[in-house]
Amino acid sequence: MLFHVRMDVSVPHDMDPDARADLLAREKARAEEIQRSGKWPQLWRVVGEYANISIFDVDSTDELHDLLSSLPLFGFMRIKVTPLAHHPSKVD
Numbered sequence: 001m002l003f004h005v006r007m008d009v010s011v012p013h014d015m016d017p018d019a020r021a022d023l024l025a026r027e028k029a030r031a032e033e034i035q036r037s038g039k040w041p042q043l044w045r046v047v048g049e050y051a052n053i054s055i056f057d058v059d060s061t062d063e064l065h066d067l068l069s070s071l072p073l074f075g076f077m078r079i080k081v082t083p084l085a086h087h088p089s090k091v092d
């Protein structure tokens with residue numbers, strides 16, 4: 001099942017710099033781990049925003065929720081999920 005996911009990140013400006021650096025390092029490591037699993041095949045930065053557009057390829061909505069909530073930034077993101085279906089006019 002394919003899902004279009006938009007994540008808008010909002011880390012508090014007054015967060016301790018070391019805590020922020022640690023949080024972002026853990027986020028990068030976990031994001032790379034999920035991508036290497038094949039479940040997160042597309043990750044794009046939205047130009048000019050601290051946000052990304054992603055495609056996830058997972059077996060269920062529960063799996064998607066588990067992956068998203070495993071991200072260290074989960075508590076600092078607004079996440080919008082759009083399920084995708086095949087388009088009848090798509091040329092292969």
Ligand SMILES: O=C(O)C[C@H]1C=CC(=O)O1
Pocket residue numbers: 007009027028031050051052073
């Ligand atoms: O920076 C972001 O867009 C948020 C999040 C998604 C992947 C990652 O490493 O961090």
